[in-house]
Amino acid sequence: xxxxxxxxxxxxxxxxxxxxxxxxxxxxxxxxxxxxxxxxxxxxxxxxxxxxxxxxxxxxxxxxxxxxxxxxxxxxxxxxxxxxxxxxxxxxxxxxxxxxxxxxxxxxxxxxxxxxxxxxxxxxxxxxxxxxxxxxxxxxxxxxxxxxxxxxxxxxxxxxxxxxxxxxxxxxxxxxxxxxxxxxxxxxxxxxxxxxxxxxxxxxxxxxxxxxxxxxxxxxxxxxxxxxxxxxxx
Numbered sequence: 001x002x003x004x005x006x007x008x009x010x011x012x013x014x015x016x017x018x019x020x021x022x023x024x025x026x027x028x029x030x031x032x033x034x035x036x037x038x039x040x041x042x043x044x045x046x047x048x049x050x051x052x053x054x055x056x057x058x059x060x061x062x063x064x065x066x067x068x069x070x071x072x073x074x075x076x077x078x079x080x081x082x083x084x085x086x087x088x089x090x091x092x093x094x095x096x097x098x099x100x101x102x103x104x105x106x107x108x109x110x111x112x113x114x115x116x117x118x119x120x121x122x123x124x125x126x127x128x129x130x131x132x133x134x135x136x137x138x139x140x141x142x143x144x145x146x147x148x149x150x151x152x153x154x155x156x157x158x159x160x161x162x163x164x165x166x167x168x169x170x171x172x173x174x175x176x177x178x179x180x181x182x183x184x185x186x187x188x189x190x191x192x193x194x195x196x197x198x199x200x201x202x203x204x205x206x207x208x209x210x211x212x213x214x215x216x217x218x219x220x221x222x223x224x225x226x227x228x229x230x231x232x233x234x
Contacts, residue, residue: 080129087131088216094121095223099230101162105177107185107234109160111192112177114227115145117162120174130213133206134220141199145192152180152188186234193231200225 081087098121102113122138125131159176180188200221207217 078126078128081126081131083130083213083216085216088219091121091125091131091134092219092223095220095227099227102227103230105160106179107189108154108157108179108182109177110185110189110231110234111145111180112149113162114192114196114231115142115149116174116177118142118145130210130216134203134217137199137202137206141195144195148188148192148195149178149180152184154179154181189231189234193228196224196228196231200228 098114098117101117102110105113118138119142122135122142125135125138127135157179159178161176162174163171203217203221203224207214207221210217
């Protein structure tokens with residue numbers, strides 16, 4: 001998901017009957033969190049409300065798992081990667097941008113939004129080397145958030161996807177994100193915040209066990225902690 005979180009368009013999936021009826025354009029302020037160099041530009045998010053058909057099916061936020069919650073993807077191979085300020089800044093910036101995107105989702109879509117975007121980010125993090133544990137923490141968090149959605153899905157509402165436009169102009173959609181039952185959304189978001197808080201704790205524990213990567217994991221943990229606050233405030 002390198003540099004993909006530059007702008008987002010939200011649309012109904014899979015059936016898009018008519019285009020937009022009321023577009024909303026919003027620029028969000030610079031992300032709040034640990035100082036990084038260079039800082040990202042504010043995320044420009046375009047939210048489009050389409051007319052769409054009712055959607056069924058089993059696609060869920062973060063939805064590369066089967067119904068049992070097992071991850072079927074193969075872990076990519078590659079050389080061991082050591083921590084660097086540039087790569088850590090990229091991860092932190094993307095976590096800040098994820099927060100801005102998920103903030104624009106309705107409360108009932110927020111858990112799936114974090115599940116999807118965490119998985120997308122994790123799969124871009126090197127699978128070998130100093131960032132391996134951060135990658136696994138984010139993947140595990142995505143799986144747990146995905147389970148919340150699966151167990152509380154509202155099939156009367158359409159799946160949504162964020163369409164991300166890269167600096168090169170390519171439009172890349174996220175996997176579909178499904179809504180949870182609206183009356184339970186606030187409680188489920190609080191449950192999700194506990195899962196994200198656990199991820200923050202694991203990252204901080206990892207930082208304390210290795211002086212070389214300590215500051216890098218602390219910065220990633222702080223950004224994850226900001227995501228937790230958004231879920232708690234839902």
